[in-house]
Amino acid sequence: MIDFRSDTVTLPSPAMLQAMMNAPLGDDVYGDDPTVIDLEQWAAQQHGFEAAIFCSSGTQANLLALMAHCERGDEYLCGQQAHNYKFEGGGAAVLGSIQPQPIDNENDGSLSFAKLTSAIKPVDPHFARTTLLSLENTINGKVLSLAYLQQAREFVNLHALQLHLDGARVYNAATALGVDIKEISQYFDSMSICLSKGLGAPVGSLLLGDKKLIAKARRWRKVLGGGMRQVGILAAAGKYALTENVTRLAADHANARYLAEQLSLLEGVSVNPALVQTNMVFAKLDPAINQQKLQDTLKAQGILFAAGNPVRLVTHLGISRIDIETFLTVLKQALKI
Numbered sequence: 001m002i003d004f005r006s007d008t009v010t011l012p013s014p015a016m017l018q019a020m021m022n023a024p025l026g027d028d029v030y031g032d033d034p035t036v037i038d039l040e041q042w043a044a045q046q047h048g049f050e051a052a053i054f055c056s057s058g059t060q061a062n063l064l065a066l067m068a069h070c071e072r073g074d075e076y077l078c079g080q081q082a083h084n085y086k087f088e089g090g091g092a093a094v095l096g097s098i099q100p101q102p103i104d105n106e107n108d109g110s111l112s113f114a115k116l117t118s119a120i121k122p123v124d125p126h127f128a129r130t131t132l133l134s135l136e137n138t139i140n141g142k143v144l145s146l147a148y149l150q151q152a153r154e155f156v157n158l159h160a161l162q163l164h165l166d167g168a169r170v171y172n173a174a175t176a177l178g179v180d181i182k183e184i185s186q187y188f189d190s191m192s193i194c195l196s197k198g199l200g201a202p203v204g205s206l207l208l209g210d211k212k213l214i215a216k217a218r219r220w221r222k223v224l225g226g227g228m229r230q231v232g233i234l235a236a237a238g239k240y241a242l243t244e245n246v247t248r249l250a251a252d253h254a255n256a257r258y259l260a261e262q263l264s265l266l267e268g269v270s271v272n273p274a275l276v277q278t279n280m281v282f283a284k285l286d287p288a289i290n291q292q293k294l295q296d297t298l299k300a301q302g303i304l305f306a307a308g309n310p311v312r313l314v315t316h317l318g319i320s321r322i323d324i325e326t327f328l329t330v331l332k333q334a335l336k337i
């Protein structure tokens with residue numbers, strides 16, 4: 001299958017599976033798993049934080065961050081489009097008694113500091129306590145600039161807030177900016193990273209922060225049922241992902257750009273290739289095109305995409321340039337029918 005639905009669909013390579021098989025294991029709830037300890041210590045240092053915690057998913061890593069930064073009755077500022085507001089089941093409110101305060105995202109994915117300022121609540125028993133600003137990079141495939149991140153740091157310093165990054169795809173951002181990951185992470189009090197998206201691990205995310213925050217997160221992880229035992233088998237895949245699969249993200253970005261350029265030449269498909277910054281292409285299809293039929297036709301030829309308007313096509317390590325050529329050929333044929 002050529003699967004454009006998401007960069008979560010990748011399968012572990014033989015070398016990654018070998019690393020998993022060779023991993024020394026122990027009970028991580030007792031702090032006994034050497035592979036998890038190695039990943040957490042290495043990742044903390046690699047990203048410029050004191051500590052790290054391996055989590056079952058990005059949703060869990062973000063929830064732990066929110067619950068470690070905020071107390072009951074606190075609120076966090078975030079984007080209307082933020083994953084940790086819109087796509088995580090309201091977990092912060094449901095499980096943390098933490099209120100989100102969403103702000104409309106600007107077209108470039110950023111949040112306006114003027115709008116954020118007016119959303120900060122005065123210290124008064126009528127209001128939730130504004131404690132945290134949560135950003136996302138990349139957001140819908142778009143990259144927040146280093147200049148913007150620096151302004152965000154100045155903003156939170158001015159207002160005595162903490163700053164979290166949902167960095168599910170932060171390596172895509174670093175790749176697009178052409179910078180070391182620390183150039184991004186330096187601005188944040190905490191950061192989550194998905195190992196199971198473009199980086200290709202089967203499972204797992206990291207949350208990074210100072211020792212106190214990560215100790216709090218470790219407690220909440222256990223409470224949420226996220227304490228895992230011989231989980232080094234997954235941490236080994238995560239370490240492999242971070243050491244072996246980062247540099248190849250540039251190929252995903254080039255493939256996405258190429259895909260967008262080729263799609264923009266097709267009748268009935270509207271894409272602006274200049275807007276493709278990382279591994280996501282958003283294509284509007286002419287309303288006359290029956291999307292369900294198109295989806296079925298392509299599926300019968302081994303190609304998967306999620307219907308929608310715009311359609312989102314994601315490139316990843318399971319998709320080669322040849323796969324993209326195959327997709328374009330099949331799509332051209334299908335659109336003629």
Ligand SMILES: *Cc1c(COP(=O)(O)O)cnc(C)c1O
Nearest residue numbers: 057058059060083136166168194
């Ligand atoms: C996928 C994603 C998450 C959550 O990751 P899961 O591992 O699917 O729980 C969080 N934030 C962003 C921006 C994501 O894209």
